[in-house]
Amino acid sequence: MSTYTIFKGASKAYVDNDPKMNALYPLNFNRPEDFKYRIEWLDNREAWIASEKVAEVLKNYNQSLGCGSLTQDNIEALREGALAVVTGQQAGVFTGALYTVYKAITAIKLAKELSKEYNRKVIPIFWIASEDHDFQEIHLLKHFADGKVNTYSIDKKASDVIQKYVPQNMKQGQMKASIGHLKVTPEVFQTVETLLNQAAQDEIENLETLLKTTLLENDTLSNWFGRLMMKLFNEYGLVFVDPMLTELRALEVPMFERTLDANEEIVKALETQKEKVEALGFKPSLDFDSTGLNLFYYINGERLPIKKTEGMWTVQHQQETLAFSEIELIAMMRNEPNRFSTNVVLRPIVQDMLFNTVAYIGGPGEIAYYSQLAQVYSQFNLEMPIIYPRENFTVITEELSEKMGSLNVEAEAFLICGVEAVRDKVLDLKDDIRIDDTFNQYIKSISEGYDQLVAEIEKISPEIRSLTEKNKGMIINQVAYLQEKAHRFHRRNHKDLLKSLSDVEMQLVPEGGLQERTLSVLQYYGKQGESFIDYLLNELPLDHKHRIIRL
Numbered sequence: 001m002s003t004y005t006i007f008k009g010a011s012k013a014y015v016d017n018d019p020k021m022n023a024l025y026p027l028n029f030n031r032p033e034d035f036k037y038r039i040e041w042l043d044n045r046e047a048w049i050a051s052e053k054v055a056e057v058l059k060n061y062n063q064s065l066g067c068g069s070l071t072q073d074n075i076e077a078l079r080e081g082a083l084a085v086v087t088g089q090q091a092g093v094f095t096g097a098l099y100t101v102y103k104a105i106t107a108i109k110l111a112k113e114l115s116k117e118y119n120r121k122v123i124p125i126f127w128i129a130s131e132d133h134d135f136q137e138i139h140l141l142k143h144f145a146d147g148k149v150n151t152y153s154i155d156k157k158a159s160d161v162i163q164k165y166v167p168q169n170m171k172q173g174q175m176k177a178s179i180g181h182l183k184v185t186p187e188v189f190q191t192v193e194t195l196l197n198q199a200a201q202d203e204i205e206n207l208e209t210l211l212k213t214t215l216l217e218n219d220t221l222s223n224w225f226g227r228l229m230m231k232l233f234n235e236y237g238l239v240f241v242d243p244m245l246t247e248l249r250a251l252e253v254p255m256f257e258r259t260l261d262a263n264e265e266i267v268k269a270l271e272t273q274k275e276k277v278e279a280l281g282f283k284p285s286l287d288f289d290s291t292g293l294n295l296f297y298y299i300n301g302e303r304l305p306i307k308k309t310e311g312m313w314t315v316q317h318q319q320e321t322l323a324f325s326e327i328e329l330i331a332m333m334r335n336e337p338n339r340f341s342t343n344v345v346l347r348p349i350v351q352d353m354l355f356n357t358v359a360y361i362g363g364p365g366e367i368a369y370y371s372q373l374a375q376v377y378s379q380f381n382l383e384m385p386i387i388y389p390r391e392n393f394t395v396i397t398e399e400l401s402e403k404m405g406s407l408n409v410e411a412e413a414f415l416i417c418g419v420e421a422v423r424d425k426v427l428d429l430k431d432d433i434r435i436d437d438t439f440n441q442y443i444k445s446i447s448e449g450y451d452q453l454v455a456e457i458e459k460i461s462p463e464i465r466s467l468t469e470k471n472k473g474m475i476i477n478q479v480a481y482l483q484e485k486a487h488r489f490h491r492r493n494h495k496d497l498l499k500s501l502s503d504v505e506m507q508l509v510p511e512g513g514l515q516e517r518t519l520s521v522l523q524y525y526g527k528q529g530e531s532f533i534d535y536l537l538n539e540l541p542l543d544h545k546h547r548i549i550r551l
Helices: 009-015 019-023 032-044 051-064 069-079 098-118 186-198 204-212 221-236 246-251 253-261 263-279 326-335 347-354 364-370 374-378 398-407 411-417 419-429 435-457 464-493 495-508 522-528 530-538
Strands: 083-090 122-129 140-145 148-153 239-241 292-299 302-309 312-317 320-324 340-342 356-362 386-389 393-396 547-550
Touching: 009 019, 009 364, 009 386, 032 098, 032 356, 032 386, 051 069, 051 239, 051 246, 069 122, 069 221, 069 239, 083 098, 098 122, 098 221, 098 356, 098 386, 098 530, 122 221, 122 347, 140 186, 140 522, 148 186, 186 204, 204 221, 204 522, 221 239, 221 530, 253 263, 253 292, 253 326, 253 347, 263 292, 263 374, 292 312, 320 326, 340 347, 347 356, 347 374, 356 364, 364 386, 393 398, 393 411, 398 495, 411 419, 411 495, 419 495, 435 464, 464 495, 522 530
Parallel strands: 083 122, 083 356, 122 239, 356 386, 393 547
Antiparallel strands: 140 148, 292 302, 292 340, 302 312, 312 320
């Protein structure tokens, strides 16, 4: 389906291989020669971090998530310097929105294709963005069952922060705590039980197996996310990375120090690239603070930005301002690396220091972010990887397909024309008397007859015309009111039809948007089980164009 796209603005121009985007993206996934160049560049670069050290950390972590033999083999390949296709997402509860799973699927497919094309070992990697502190983006699940979309959320105050990170004088709900510091509590278990109790009967077995085998007491929400994703993709060798792992953070110290040393150049690079984006007619999507270090600093579990103030590096914590000299900051980076966390600007840099990244899989927003990063990469003697658009689908179940057939509606109409247009069309087909045509004709005849009447009575006095114009408008308004009432009664007569249409809408375009941004993989895993993932990976070719798929 090529008439609908999730990509807009700069990301669409890049995906369409617009030549002007070469100023923002040195490489493009549409050009095979760019893949060859990238692989050759990776083969000849000097690594920032020894691959065997990275592999050892990943081995222990992935085993803790319950990885299978293929993932272990892939980690050993990374130890030997294998190439990588990387993607990632925040650690959403219940795996988050569908596009999270679509990213993982794209990474696995592309890694497989590149391995075959270049006769090289290419490993799919998923970066769990556990450092992120935007709890509102990850705290809920929406699931369609019994004719409605149910919401299952976790309250930040109830989700708790791991005890050693809890400041005694701060309410936990107010903290900017990373997802990796939030732990599973009894409320999370209760949320799972509520979901299972409200799920359709034919969903319960698969959902119960998936959720109850991955949810552990006194663990973090990000680890739960990792185990869920590992269980979904255990047969496909996906390797998971959590940047908050103590051992991994220690390996990032050289990057932290380089960030401090090259801060002015990084800011200039961001400003220059921002100007390029604007010059091409696009709105920059990546916000950055020219006074900041692009690093966060943890104080009692709260993730706070580091800024430059009057020659000192400062962190604002509640009512207190902490100030550090450059020497003090370097000492903390070396001795307490866990105190530091990268922001959106430097996260990709860390990723490509750790791995031989051929391509990064991103959605529209991430692709737009990367348009501002090319010159930042050069400050670390790196080059930006190829940015590859994730796959995206609209999924139609067998039950939904039957209902759409009975209503004589197509998914394309919802996506391209919108819900209101489809609803009006369905009602119009049931309109035997042609309400609008009938009323429009009647209004026309009233207007013509009224004008003839006015032509006669104004012979009595020309002043009477000013009265007739207002009177005519009142009459037509009354007819229009009756027309609206006729439509309302027409809708009431077909309430069962509209209810069926509403069911279709909630599954096809929940809340007026794409499934992938509202529903989760549980929506289809419940009834399909592992076959849903298998179908997306094995039966569908790699293609970033939006596709409607029928199960």
